[in-house]
Amino acid sequence: MIEGKNISKTFGDRKVLENVSLTLEKGITNLIIGQSGMGKTVLLKCLVGLVKADQGQVFYDNRAFSKMSFNEMKEIRQEIGMLFQGGALFDSLTVEQNVMFPLTMFTTQTPQQKLERANFCLSRVNLENVNKLFPSELSGGMKKRVAIARAISMNPRYLFCDEPNSGLDPQTAHLIDELIKEITLEYNMTTVVVTHDMNSVLEIGEKIYFLYQGKLWWEGDKHNILHTDNTELQAFVFTSELTKRLRPKKGG
Amino acid sequence: MKFLFHFGRYLSLIRQAFQQPQKQSIYVRQILVEMENLGLASVGIVAIISVFMGAVVAIQMAFNIDTPLIPSYTIGFVTRQSVILEFSPTIISLILAGKVGSRIASELGTMRVTEQIDALEIMGINPATFLVLPKIVASMLINPFLIGMSMILSVGGGWLAGIATGLFPSAEYIYGIQSFFHLYDIFYALIKTVVFAFIIASVSAYNGYYTKGGALEVGEASTNGVVYSSIAIIFMNLILTQILLA
Numbered sequence: 001m002i003e004g005k006n007i008s009k010t011f012g013d014r015k016v017l018e019n020v021s022l023t024l025e026k027g028i029t030n031l032i033i034g035q036s037g038m039g040k041t042v043l044l045k046c047l048v049g050l051v052k053a054d055q056g057q058v059f060y061d062n063r064a065f066s067k068m069s070f071n072e073m074k075e076i077r078q079e080i081g082m083l084f085q086g087g088a089l090f091d092s093l094t095v096e097q098n099v100m101f102p103l104t105m106f107t108t109q110t111p112q113q114k115l116e117r118a119n120f121c122l123s124r125v126n127l128e129n130v131n132k133l134f135p136s137e138l139s140g141g142m143k144k145r146v147a148i149a150r151a152i153s154m155n156p157r158y159l160f161c162d163e164p165n166s167g168l169d170p171q172t173a174h175l176i177d178e179l180i181k182e183i184t185l186e187y188n189m190t191t192v193v194v195t196h197d198m199n200s201v202l203e204i205g206e207k208i209y210f211l212y213q214g215k216l217w218w219e220g221d222k223h224n225i226l227h228t229d230n231t232e233l234q235a236f237v238f239t240s241e242l243t244k245r246l247r248p249k250k251g252g
Numbered sequence: 253m254k255f256l257f258h259f260g261r262y263l264s265l266i267r268q269a270f271q272q273p274q275k276q277s278i279y280v281r282q283i284l285v286e287m288e289n290l291g292l293a294s295v296g297i298v299a300i301i302s303v304f305m306g307a308v309v310a311i312q313m314a315f316n317i318d319t320p321l322i323p324s325y326t327i328g329f330v331t332r333q334s335v336i337l338e339f340s341p342t343i344i345s346l347i348l349a350g351k352v353g354s355r356i357a358s359e360l361g362t363m364r365v366t367e368q369i370d371a372l373e374i375m376g377i378n379p380a381t382f383l384v385l386p387k388i389v390a391s392m393l394i395n396p397f398l399i400g401m402s403m404i405l406s407v408g409g410g411w412l413a414g415i416a417t418g419l420f421p422s423a424e425y426i427y428g429i430q431s432f433f434h435l436y437d438i439f440y441a442l443i444k445t446v447v448f449a450f451i452i453a454s455v456s457a458y459n460g461y462y463t464k465g466g467a468l469e470v471g472e473a474s475t476n477g478v479v480y481s482s483i484a485i486i487f488m489n490l491i492l493t494q495i496l497l498a
Binding site: 073 | 274278362363366367368371373374375376377378
């Protein structure tokens with residue numbers, strides 16, 4: 001479980017996050033949603049320590065993460081897997097080397113053991129015969145899947161995904177969503193997904209936090225998001241023609 | 253004020269970089285890779301520039317010494333001194349600031365904007381130690397060899413120019429390059445080289461490491477890396493010359 005308490009962040013004069021408190025539960029996919037520029041990615045980066053919050057605290061299973069030094073954070077960070085928006089694969093390494101990288105850095109496994117683990121993780125994300133390819137030779141969806149394989153190579157307890165579906169076609173996006181949901185259950189992880197994709201919200205949103213103007217505006221799940229009477233959330237949810245059709249009829 | 257901000261952040265990056273590496277063996281391998289990328293890949297350009305630089309210095313000396321009162325072996329002597337004391341360590345370092353510095357800044361800048369540096373940090377790896385330290389160490393180890401090679405090729409280039417143009421006799425030139433030799437001059441040149449190598453790698457790395465934005469900013473970081481490391485080299489050249497030769 002990850003807890004964020006009263007997180008605030010300001011960039012210059014702009015207040016990006018204001019007293020955001022949330023509890024991200026274990027074994028389910030927790031979604032942070034909202035329009036672009038509402039502070040979703042900043043909140044995610046505050047949670048993993050890439051951005052230092054001006055105020056507030058983050059706890060990983062009751063361990064006060066935000067008060068730790070870089071060296072103290074290392075222990076928790078080795079339990080974190082993160083899927084970045086663009087994949088953030090290392091350009092100079094092959095797919096196989098990318099997946100093996102955390103194992104090389106933090107374990108004493110033999111090259112054979114590391115290779116076996118990398119192959120397992122790649123097969124888990126339905127990727128085969130790509131071991132020797134470089135990231136520049138992969139499609140967007142493949143990059144995301146390799147990034148997931150790298151993220152799970154160390155059996156993480158926490159998985160963070162920053163807009164995992166951005167730039168992907170609907171079928172690949174669905175595949176990535178399914179994958180995130182499956183591995184969350186399989187590894188019993190605390191998974192946090194930042195997204196503005198309503199398909200993802202309705203597919204994997206077991207717990208949803210809606211950010212609006214840097215504040216936590218609404219929380220719920222994929223079942224009650226369609227019945228919300230929150231005006232800002234309604235405006236976000238029922239934008240496309242498809243979601244408008246899902247809108248419950250008044251009195252219905 | 254802006255200078256103080258950047259200088260403070262630069263020192264902070266250096267402090268972060270010079271920390272205990274995660275796994276020694278990986279860093280040794282990284283250093284060897286960087287020595288190949290930053291050093292061996294520059295052998296060709298250094299060789300070409302050095303030969304022509306030595307040749308031009310020797311020809312200019314020959315044209316300028318038009319009095320019989322100055323012996324012609326002076327051409328060899330002055331070429332050697334110019335090359336060892338200034339041309340090879342400083343000019344070649346400035347060339348390397350352009351070639352190697354832009355490579356370092358653009359590599360790190362691209363890694364920053366594509367979140368590869370964030371990915372390292374999330375894994376619990378100190379990105380400064382992992383990415384910057386091997387570049388600095390590799391440059392400081394390989395550049396003295398490049399500059400040493402440059403000195404030899406420049407003096408050789410001067411000799412070739414003499415043979416090709418007939419402006420001065422080969423024997424006199426060879427006598428000149430052997431005359432009044434002080435080992436300290438080599439020591440002075442190598443000290444400068446190592447300091448310049450540190451400047452090239454660290455200043456360029458700083459510019460790339462803190463890049464924000466996209467392709468445009470990566471290009472800007474690359475240009476700034478070259479410009480600021482070149483300025484720092486020229487400034488340090490003055491200070492080191494004053495300290496080491498005064």
